[in-house]
Amino acid sequence: MWAFFHKLGSPRWFYAIAARLEPWCWTLALLLILVGSVWGLAFAPADYQQGNSFRIIYIHVPAAxxxxxxxxxxxxxxxxxxxxxxxVADMAAAMMAPLGAVMTFMALLSGSVWGKPTWGTWWQWDARLTSMLILLFLYIGVMVLRGAFHRPEAAARAAAILTMVGVVNIPIIKYSVDWWNTLHQPATFTITERPAMPVEMWLPLLVMVLGFYAFFAAFTLTRVRSEILRREGNKRWVLDMFRETR
Structure with a gap:
């Protein structure tokens, strides 16, 4: 196990493994998101209270x-x-950050669009909303901090420390609806409990969630491979690889 772990940390070995996994992840992501979108937006029944406005959860929940x-x-x-x-771990963290920021922004934006007809307002300083906004600021802070250092090693250490400190916000996001009296509804579905939604409504949501995670895997593999080439471009194995492809 440890041998595999350290082998995975080799840029050359990770690049080769990622190249084999990448097309499968992109295909799976495209298939799941396409099926989930059509199923949820076109065939899932309307909510008895919210009508068709509930369908934004098929974007909001996976993004969150x-x-x-x-x-x-x-x-x-x-x-x-x-x-x-x-x-490779630092490369992965650096390449994940922009997608994480985009997904957090999407969750906030789609939540605001849903909140207007449901709550009567675009924004409330609700515990769940505020902690998600803090998460967006953390993503931005990590990315800005990386660009503030000239030495890559110093940037990697600073970003790692800020990320690990900021992870305390994640349980606050998750349990905010239980700890405080908030406008935001509890979790739509969990692994340990029976979903409150009918199966024909939550099953396409599950497909969308899996599709978003497959997209995350594909995006990360593609971006890390590019970053490996950028950082390791002067290494012999990279030069040999490009000679072989000519």
Missing amino acids: FLGQSIYMAMAVCGFVYMVWKIK
């Missing part, structure tokens, strides 16, 4: 899940880099 999950993945990568100095 992904925004939080990506930040946790970045924190894990930051920890791995700080402890074992594995460069």
